[in-house]
Amino acid sequence: MIHCRNVHKTYRAGKTDKIVLDGVDFSINPRDRIGLLGRNGAGKSTLIRLIGGVEMPTSGKIIRRMSCSWPLGFTGGFQGSLTGYDNARFISRIYDKPYAEMRAFVEEFTELGSQLQMPVKRYSSGMRARLAFALSLAIEFECYLIDEVIMVGDKNFQDKCKDEFFEKRTDRALLLASHSLSTVRRYCNRAIVLKNGNATVYEDVNEAISVYEAL
Incomplete structure (x- = not known):
């Protein structure tokens, strides 16, 4: 399970x-599929x-009592000067997964072909999202965190x-x-x-959808 207990987050904006x-208080249970709704800027x-x-x-x-993916979306924690393959190699070392397995999955899932040999900083946002999805799915987390984009x-x-x-x-589990x-x-x-x-x-x-639509 994952528990958020009285979570506060503030950012400095000028002098305020x-x-x-x-x-914020809630829990994510195993197998939960939780939709997170809110207007732009809601957090x-x-x-x-x-x-x-x-x-x-x-x-x-x-x-956290479940392993979590990194946030999946158009932005991500990639090293921009490294290629898609190099980022896959780095992730495979962190999570102790054979690189050959990781590489094969990334190639098949992303469908990026030779573009995996390019530095990630040259990728479009959609290409970065494909790579982020592939790397996260290759690790098999217990909970996936998906920010805004599921279909690219x-x-x-x-x-x-x-x-x-x-x-x-x-x-x-999925947030x-x-x-x-x-x-x-649907999901x-x-x-x-x-x-x-x-x-x-x-x-x-x-x-929840009715409440969101009324905002």
């Missing part, structure tokens, strides 16, 4: 502090970064993403920040609505 998260990306350990909360605790590229690649996340990994209400409605069993720094958990996804 901007409160992004103001006492969805911030919350995902905190859970993924990319940033630290200003106060409160995040207790052509229909073939979109179908591949759906199959990997929603069919092959039904035993994994999905998305504006696609149809995706949240999530719970939802969280962020508003004014507060997180309200809904066991009924349709109720």
